[in-house]
Amino acid sequence: MATTSLLPNSLSPFLTNTTSFPSTHFPKFSFLNPLDHPHCPKRPNLHTTHAKKKNPWLDPFDDGEDPDMEYGSLFVDGKQDEDDRPPENPDNPYGFLKFPMGYSVEIASLALKVRGDVRRCCCVVSGGVYENLLFFPVVQLLKDRYPGVLVDIVASARGKQAYELNKNVRWADVYDPDEHFPEPAEYTDMVGLLKGRYYDMVLSTKLAGIGHAAFLFMTTARDRVSYIYPNVNAAGAGLFLSETFTPDSTNLSEGGYNMYHQMVDWLARPSKTVPRQPVPPLKVSISKKLKQVVESKYKNAGVNKGKYIVIHGLESDSKASMQSKGDTDSLLPIQVWAAIAGGLREFRPIFVIPHEKERENVEEVVGDDASIVFITTPGQLAALINDSAGVITTNTAAIQLANARDKPCIALFGSEEKGKLFVPNTEQKNCVIVSSKTRKLKDIDIEAVKNAIPIFNMSLALV
Template identity: 20%
Template sequence: MRILALVPGGIGDQILFFPTLEDLKAKYPKATIDVMVEPRAKPAYRVCPCIHEVLIFNYQDRNGLADYLNVLGMIRDREYDIALNLGQKWTIDLLLWLNSIPLRIGYRSQTSWLVSNPVPLKTKQYASHVAHDLLTSLGVQSSCPPLKIAVPTEDIDWARAEQQRLNLKNNYMLLYNGSSRIPQESKAIYPVEQWRTIIDSFKQKQPNLSVVLLQDSNNLEQTILMQENYPMLKVTRPGDVGKLGAIIAGANSILCTDSDPLQLAVAVGTYTFALFGPTDSTKLLPLGSKRYIGIQSATDKVADIPPEIIMVKMWGS
């Protein structure tokens, strides 16, 4: 049996889909499971061992006929038995229908006649649960598992070496200030000048705590500005998702904006404080857990969260 999951979005969106893949593999342990994702999301599958092949399609582009014919061919060549479409573009449903895939699972919409097993779209819940609802059409009634990833051994070894390089003898806290969304959302970035009060509170509350900036391709400019303004901060630059997950797993806690590192932090169980502006914390963090604290702006801008509110959430006073 061959199964295809079509998953738009970035790395964080893929990680939120991992529990659905986990239960799909449990339902069909001998099945070959492939995913079709955007180019920027492919690196996520370094930490997801249950996937056989990662196919590429840019859901965000203005795709022409040649692009859709290419996808049609990729799907047809692999002769899938089941397809799960997490997107809501009727063009993708049409491609799956044209390929005569027996079980075509998607969310109920005006073009549901293209889907053999439509499922109600319940957006007022945790995003991971929204994806997991698709499995009800396959008879899976279990609750959605928590996020988790499988970090390669070599990435764990890299993280240990990086901790030694940065001289992180005691506990360390990570900071990530950036946006992983396309287009990058300036409203989701916390202003550099507002970090001073927060960083000073770290030195006061936990003077032996090392504070480390996470840098990736999505926050290069922000990291440079943070370094210039706060030279006491250390910087780590993980080269891929596995190394990023490993360095987050070793941290005492992380303070970040809504981003890929946020979902990795949840997946590895690191204490997380996350700043939200244009996105909704209740849809992007597990409900009822004291390990993952969402700090929601009163507006759609993260910049409007006072540093004092962040400190109260972190230190309790």
């Protein structure tokens, strides 16, 4: 009895006659025999260079830049230049794209990548008004080092208010980087917002652990630069960062005026034919609208332009006191301020209150005819100081604003060390520091403050 095959007729020849396919029909896969390609380049010897690694966590086989590398004319040295925009064609029926200044996908040159140029930079600034004011020189340094760069800021709600005094900042977004447990919706929304802006560099002043480092990594920026914890909390953060700075303590604000000196030193570093960039001083710009609003306020308080002294640093539980996180002992009760203001003769003191509930206390101690102005934003405080004859203040943002506007200032500190830390080079800034002998601000010598008041008369004579 003949046997019948259970396989289909179309498959039976293929399975039964395997010799019908000549061996020449099978392709010869080149990757099976690497010896057939003698021209394949060999892996370069990575031990020829001994340059210091930028970050050993990123690539364990990266031995730094090749000292023998020579750049051609395409990768010219020097600071970055503005890219030429493509010509616009209004007659095009499909329209034309308007790219932002200094950025275009089609014409972005390879030299941007090679030289490390920065077209868009995002700065995540930790802290309140005081810390963000001290970040102004860093922003100016970025504008000087990378001409044409667009600088954006991510800060807390209080910190964002400072950037109405800075014309170098394009956008300022509210997101508190110091929040340990942010809302998931806010967290993911901010990650998506920063990722969609295509930053070349992200700078962060928050001490980063692995969580904040991952947040910066998800922005997909080319350079991710941040401070990290000086202890075990920094474990794993270097995996996600391009450059890290380790401060001396967990409170970065304790560094005073130069609290960002490590980041400034890295940003101002020389590169090839570009020399070390000088660090600019703190400067603020005040708009006409701010000046008009504040002028109406101090005129309603009964004082005229240039005829009053700003008193700032009144003791209060308000968040608008504009203290530094590095000096918590920086407020005085109204009784001390009333005694200090009694030494003013040619000028009228104007008391700045951070909350309306303090008005009654000031009127009770000083008198009903006291000049009181309610101000909570650094912009209005800067405009008030700009029209004044000088400032008497504790260690609040008013010190830095007075120095930025070249106004004479009497600064009250709990200790002489704090004074030198937050106001360096006082002789160049027309500022007198009065410190407490007991290292407590409430024990400040009132007579020493009154003896420094003639500094305002000297500035008036110079005018």
